[in-house]
Amino acid sequence: MTADSFAVHSMTVSRGERYGAACGGNVACQDCSLHQLCLPVGLDSEDLERLDRIIRRRRPLRRGEYLFRAGDPLRAVYAVRSGSIKTYTCSSEGDEHVTGFHLPGELIGLGAIATGVYPRSARALETSSVCEVAYEGLEDLSMKIRGLQRQLLRLMSREIHHDETMMVLLGGMAAEGRLAALLSNIAARVGERGFSPHAFRLSMSRNDIGSYLGLAVETVSRLFTRLQAEGLLNVQRKQVMIRDPDRLRRLAGVCVDGLPPPR
Amino acid sequence: MTADSFAVHSMTVSRGERYGAACGGNVACQDCSLHQLCLPVGLDSEDLERLDRIIRRRRPLRRGEYLFRAGDPLRAVYAVRSGSIKTYTCSSEGDEHVTGFHLPGELIGLGAIATGVYPRSARALETSSVCEVAYEGLEDLSMKIRGLQRQLLRLMSREIHHDETMMVLLGGMAAEGRLAALLSNIAARVGERGFSPHAFRLSMSRNDIGSYLGLAVETVSRLFTRLQAEGLLNVQRKQVMIRDPDRLRRLAGVCVDGLPPPR
DNA sequence: CGCTTAATTGACTCGTCTCAACAAAAGTGG
DNA sequence: CCACTTTTGTTGAGACGAGTCAATTAAGCG
Numbered sequence: 001m002t003a004d005s006f007a008v009h010s011m012t013v014s015r016g017e018r019y020g021a022a023c024g025g026n027v028a029c030q031d032c033s034l035h036q037l038c039l040p041v042g043l044d045s046e047d048l049e050r051l052d053r054i055i056r057r058r059r060p061l062r063r064g065e066y067l068f069r070a071g072d073p074l075r076a077v078y079a080v081r082s083g084s085i086k087t088y089t090c091s092s093e094g095d096e097h098v099t100g101f102h103l104p105g106e107l108i109g110l111g112a113i114a115t116g117v118y119p120r121s122a123r124a125l126e127t128s129s130v131c132e133v134a135y136e137g138l139e140d141l142s143m144k145i146r147g148l149q150r151q152l153l154r155l156m157s158r159e160i161h162h163d164e165t166m167m168v169l170l171g172g173m174a175a176e177g178r179l180a181a182l183l184s185n186i187a188a189r190v191g192e193r194g195f196s197p198h199a200f201r202l203s204m205s206r207n208d209i210g211s212y213l214g215l216a217v218e219t220v221s222r223l224f225t226r227l228q229a230e231g232l233l234n235v236q237r238k239q240v241m242i243r244d245p246d247r248l249r250r251l252a253g254v255c256v257d258g259l260p261p262p263r
Numbered sequence: 264m265t266a267d268s269f270a271v272h273s274m275t276v277s278r279g280e281r282y283g284a285a286c287g288g289n290v291a292c293q294d295c296s297l298h299q300l301c302l303p304v305g306l307d308s309e310d311l312e313r314l315d316r317i318i319r320r321r322r323p324l325r326r327g328e329y330l331f332r333a334g335d336p337l338r339a340v341y342a343v344r345s346g347s348i349k350t351y352t353c354s355s356e357g358d359e360h361v362t363g364f365h366l367p368g369e370l371i372g373l374g375a376i377a378t379g380v381y382p383r384s385a386r387a388l389e390t391s392s393v394c395e396v397a398y399e400g401l402e403d404l405s406m407k408i409r410g411l412q413r414q415l416l417r418l419m420s421r422e423i424h425h426d427e428t429m430m431v432l433l434g435g436m437a438a439e440g441r442l443a444a445l446l447s448n449i450a451a452r453v454g455e456r457g458f459s460p461h462a463f464r465l466s467m468s469r470n471d472i473g474s475y476l477g478l479a480v481e482t483v484s485r486l487f488t489r490l491q492a493e494g495l496l497n498v499q500r501k502q503v504m505i506r507d508p509d510r511l512r513r514l515a516g517v518c519v520d521g522l523p524p525p526r
Numbered sequence: 527c528g529c530t531t532a533a534t535t536g537a538c539t540c541g542t543c544t545c546a547a548c549a550a551a552a553g554t555g556g
Numbered sequence: 557c558c559a560c561t562t563t564t565g566t567t568g569a570g571a572c573g574a575g576t577c578a579a580t581t582a583a584g585c586g
Binding site: 091100115119164212214 | 377382405413415424
Binding site: 219 | 541542543550551
């Protein structure tokens with residue numbers, strides 16, 4: 001298997017689904033390969049049809065295109081279908097600070113529910129497609145479908161937990177631990193999506209990684225070099241191969257959600 | 264007005280309610296002074312009664328007592344009624360990392376919904392009382408009461424937004440900005456609860472503040488001294504008086520949720 | 527009123543940032 | 557398709573903010 005086949009961007013495609021169907025077409029939730037990760041968890045096919053009715057699949061976004069901008073009114077939350085999306089805020093001086101990287105099956109825009117306005121901007125890191133879930137409809141439907149309500153609450157709770165983990169990471173760990181945690185976390189999420197957690201392609205730039213982890217680009221670059229020298233991973237630009245997942249997770253401490261740290 | 268009357272711990276009491284009623288008694292949501300901040304937002308009195316039926320008010324916790332521990336199974340989420348609560352994780356080496364300070368009207372335990380297990384421990388920072396909201400009941404009721412569902416989703420969304428703001432703070436701001444943001448944020452929340460945002464008592468130790476902000480205790484201490492020297496605030500141990508809220512918020516940059524930064 | 531814990535202050539160290547130069551990709555247009 | 561520009565990533569040298577260690581003072585608390 002070439003490392004390329006783990007590229008996040010080709011996730012859905014490399015599963016053998018046609019691009020039109022998987023990434024931009026009208027695949028129903030029922031037929032979506034992500035339905036055990038996304039909103040549909042636990043729904044029967046009748047409920048899935050009802051869910052489908054409030055979902056719109058739009059043409060794929062190209063790298064750099066906006067999904068929405070900070071300040072836009074909330075009309076929908078979005079489920080990533082293929083590719084990957086970053087969310088970020090812009091400080092008053094114009095530089096952006098990344099708040100999240102979102103992989104297929106993950107929901108974007110949940111932070112907007114409180115105020116009715118997206119607090120962050122969201123852009124595609126690569127060619128990506130999303131399902132647009134009308135928010136009004138989602139609120140309505142989750143009053144009617146217990147399983148949908150539960151899953152929505154679960155996904156929001158998971159986001160809270162993940163963000164808190166990031167706070168612990170940013171507040172408590174040195175640079176090396178932060179990068180180790182991010183890589184372990186991405187590896188785990190890539191794994192959950194059916195791909196090898198040992199080799200994948202990072203869709204985000206070093207800049208984005210630094211911004212997300214609160215580090216200078218140069219530091220991120222040096223860290224990759226160091227981790228490679230220590231035999232923890234191989235890295236060649238965006239292509240990453242994890243050689244010692246356990247040691248990597250130990251470096252990350254408690255800060256990889258989901259999995260408990262080894263030892 | 265003495266600064267003491269702004270003590271977080273005496274919030275409810277100083278509103279003139281009897282301790283038994285306000286802090287440990289059986290005040291219904293209807294009669295609770297926090298009902299415009301907490302779960303009851305937007306509910307009519309019939310629905311409030313239904314909500315009351317799944318809520319238990321327990322004896323107040325004393326300083327340091329646990330509300331729950333990381334790893335406990337989720338049975339309820341808690342609304343702070345009076346006092347203040349901190350949530351934190353323990354690293355493998357035993358030192359704790361604070362993930363949140365919670366004031367009256369705020370919900371605790373939302374991070375447990377995803378897994379059914381509290382991911383953090385929660386302890387009282389001072390004598391505090393809470394409302395225990397049975398989680399099963401809450402799920403049930405929010406299927407029946409639209410307003411309750413909306414408020415629950417709003418509160419979870421707000422937490423997501425707040426945690427993301429903390430990530431930006433911890434990843435992007437120097438020590439001074441972090442403390443300025445925390446103080447501005449607490450001031451705003453104290454203000455929302457009907458007290459002067461200019462003078463209040465911090466219920467958490469310097470250690471807790473440092474842990475929450477990712478700083479050493481010594482740094483926190485020095486920062487307080489410096490901010491006082493610069494005329495931004497007066498501080499005497501836990502007692503804080505904000506002298507220049509605008510400059511303080513400007514130091515904090517975009518990292519005070521709710522309020523936009525001045526200038 | 528002593529004892530323990532919390533907060534403050536100082537001196538020194540170290541990790542990460544900044545600035546700067548360079549290399550390698552990736553677009554862009556003829 | 558190649559030469560060009562622009563963007564992105566890597567590496568080095570020096571500066572500085574915040575951590576650590578240690579000592580002192582001030583509060584809580586029994």
